[in-house]
Amino acid sequence: MRGALRPTLSPGEIWHRRLTDLMDLSEGARAAVRDAVSAPRSYQSREHIVRDGLEDTAVRVLLSGFACRYKYLPDGSRQITTFIVPGDICDFGFLSDSPASQSVVTLSHSTVGMVDLDRLAGIVEQYPEVMTAILRCAAIEHGATNELLVSLGGRNALHRVSHLLCEMHFRLNKAGLVREDGSFDLPLTQAELGEALGLSTVHVNRTVQVLRRLGLATWRDKVVTLPDPEGMRSLCSFDPGYLQAR
Amino acid sequence: MRGALRPTLSPGEIWHRRLTDLMDLSEGARAAVRDAVSAPRSYQSREHIVRDGLEDTAVRVLLSGFACRYKYLPDGSRQITTFIVPGDICDFGFLSDSPASQSVVTLSHSTVGMVDLDRLAGIVEQYPEVMTAILRCAAIEHGATNELLVSLGGRNALHRVSHLLCEMHFRLNKAGLVREDGSFDLPLTQAELGEALGLSTVHVNRTVQVLRRLGLATWRDKVVTLPDPEGMRSLCSFDPGYLQAR
DNA sequence: TGCCTTGTTTAACCTATGTGAATTGCACGG
């Protein structure tokens, strides 16, 4: 049983980790952030965290599991626009005081922490750096959306799939969710991956098999392994710049 | 010569118009915003406004003309990720105090106003609603990116092109740039439209001709006319919700 | 034990869109 992920963390630990990665925070700010996250609420797979932008008085932070934002097309097909991993904010509608136009749904069993908006306002007033950190979260998410856009506009199926796997590897690694052997949980179905990448399920399957044959990726039982991350990155020219503060 | 667009405006007028559309601003805030925009700087077509996120101490607002944000793919092709029309902020990097990862280039002769960052900070401190208004600008831009993502992921060529034309019609109309007869300047080349929509130039051309034959759109000499906006909207199920504050 | 359900895989066939290359129409500069 090598690769136990990590000991249990306090709810706020994950968000704290994310924010300090993006911004130097004072000791006081860090404590405030850590304490602001409420006891996690648990969601089953395919349960809605945010329904069509119905926003209330709290910011939701994914603490564990996997989720996505999506939009429906008129023909009933679904386009996934972002994947949400632990540490991510589920919905940025609170920033502009307007409900989000999208819904957020879990893709696996997940837990979500709440940060009360009034409380957050107080923290931000005392520690303005926290606001910058949050805005960086938003900027990175926007960057990820842009990169997905680039994938759909200009990359072929093989590059789309490998680029997304590289991104997941990178993001989950930052969250401490990649094991020693380079494997990580990716609780997606191939159909869902297709809904994000604009590919049919069948073609996602074909493409994943090519990656297997190339010895660059395996994906079984919701676990992805990249035996040769460097080879994978160079295959699709993955550059994680868009996922980092600078 | 019907349809003269509108009399000359003071530089800050356009931005003022945009922000008040998104947010109720007090008289003081409106004056502050109006006065904060510097004398416009003029750019030729295809000149860079922001180069690879080299950010300085001012926010740039497009006052007239047309621009886009883009990213290059490793194979040298270019993916346009956003079109920027008068009233839009060119780059939101200043929000998170990190350089943008993209470049902004004009697509026609354009003018750009600058808002000094320190000055803006002062305004925001006195009138926090201005910050919310700016964050709404950012949210709407994110919404537009998402919608383009949806186009690339799930719409066919005809719907992509018509949806984009509907969006342009809507956005330019808000900026007061659509003439009585429903026509508006779209200083793009078909190749550039293809770079945004993930289509080859040839196929953009084919598609535009279909729209012509359907009597839904004409596009000549950089001028687009939608004789039947409603038909156009229903063709591609255009819903401008994602472009508005609510 | 055996039937559902959900997800992956395979196969045959089809089409929307890309590619390459030539043609046309203009606007511009000399």
Place this chain on the structure above:
DNA sequence: CCGTGCAATTCACATAGGTTAAACAAGGCA
């Protein structure tokens, strides 16, 4: 008036990826 060059257009052909349907595997449950 003639070249030059960019943008729009056309044509012939190629292909990546979609579609439909069926088979297969594994887990849950009666």
